[in-house]
Amino acid sequence: MTTVAAPVLLVGCGKMGGALLKGWIDGGIPAGRIAVVEPDAIPRSDVQRRLGIAAYADAAEIPQSFRPGAVVVAVKPQVIAKVLPSYGRFAAGETVFLSIAAGTRIAALRQALGGGAIVRSMPNLAASIGLGISVACAAPSVPAESRRRCEALLAAVGEVAWVEDENLMDAVTAVSGSGPAYVFLLVECLAEAGVASGLPPELAMRLARATIEGSGELLRRSEDAAAQLRQNVTSPGGTTAAALSVLMAPGGLADLMKRAIAAAAARSRELSA
Numbered sequence: 235m236t237t238v239a240a241p242v243l244l245v246g247c248g249k250m251g252g253a254l255l256k257g258w259i260d261g262g263i264p265a266g267r268i269a270v271v272e273p274d275a276i277p278r279s280d281v282q283r284r285l286g287i288a289a290y291a292d293a294a295e296i297p298q299s300f301r302p303g304a305v306v307v308a309v310k311p312q313v314i315a316k317v318l319p320s321y322g323r324f325a326a327g328e329t330v331f332l333s334i335a336a337g338t339r340i341a342a343l344r345q346a347l348g349g350g351a352i353v354r355s356m357p358n359l360a361a362s363i364g365l366g367i368s369v370a371c372a373a374p375s376v377p378a379e380s381r382r383r384c385e386a387l388l389a390a391v392g393e394v395a396w397v398e399d400e401n402l403m404d405a406v407t408a409v410s411g412s413g414p415a416y417v418f419l420l421v422e423c424l425a426e427a428g429v430a431s432g433l434p435p436e437l438a439m440r441l442a443r444a445t446i447e448g449s450g451e452l453l454r455r456s457e458d459a460a461a462q463l464r465q466n467v468t469s470p471g472g473t474t475a476a477a478l479s480v481l482m483a484p485g486g487l488a489d490l491m492k493r494a495i496a497a498a499a500a501r502s503r504e505l506s507a
Contacts, residue, residue, distance in 0.1 A: 240267075240303020242387065243296070245321065247272040247281060247289075250334060251308030253362035257391030259285060260364060269300065293320035304383050307333040307343070311505050314338050318346035325350030330380035332370075332387060336407050337505025340373050340400060351376045353384045356403060356411040357391060366392030369406040371399075404506075408498035416494070421446050 242263070244251055247270050259265060270289040272278040278289045290296055305324055309317050314335055325331070330351040333343050343352050353376060357368035368388040372381050381396075388394045397403070421442045428438030456463060468474045481487040 240383065241300065242268050243302040243305045244268065244270045244308060245305060246308035247277050248308065250357065253359055254306065254308065254357065254391055257361045257364055261390030263390060302329055304387060305329055305331050306387065307331060307335055309335060311335040311338045314342065315346050318343065322348045330376065330383055332384045336411060337502040339506045351380045353381065354400065354403060355388060356407050357388060358410050359414045361391035364391055367410055368392065369395045369397055371397050371403055404499040404502040407502045408495045412498050417446065
């Protein structure tokens, strides 16, 4: 159970913002300590009706008496410069801004706000079930208490790690921020390969899903490295070894993944330009 004493303002309740919100509620943060700004009427109404959370269409609707301890920025990076200036009134106090906007650097956030304590983070979609991992990077001027406040919010939805070099956030985004999509694609590909080998589509997908789910849980529970777990299920000259001889060949899965991560990291850098 996570305790966050100061109110939290969530700006943007899309997929990732919604995942964080669900994680906070499931993690024990009272709905009365959370407020949401979401211009889309449908998710805004859902948040109000289903969770009993105060929700507003824009920053102008937030009561002047509301003093958040943290403002979590979960809007698309393309609209940061347009959206954030409306929240500049919170930047002068003890409020910390925690941004999860991919590719948006701390300097750009500070410029949009006109100052303030800023922490940049990249969670991933598993935050919605409390099994996410977030990496955070704080501006040098951010007080220790503000860092702890951000860590508490992120810890409510999974593991938390910190980096001092903001340039590493592009690689973090490519590996863990976008990572769930790679796993889902692997399930699709595994099922399609099963169908190509003669399995009925429904059974192929069932096998693929259960295999990935079970393997992920085994990895989570085991103290062994992933490489050791792979070796444990690979008999010399067996069927797994035959498949791995293809996947681990030059130009195989490792090289393909490196290219994919490089492409995602490059796009993250482009978004910050």
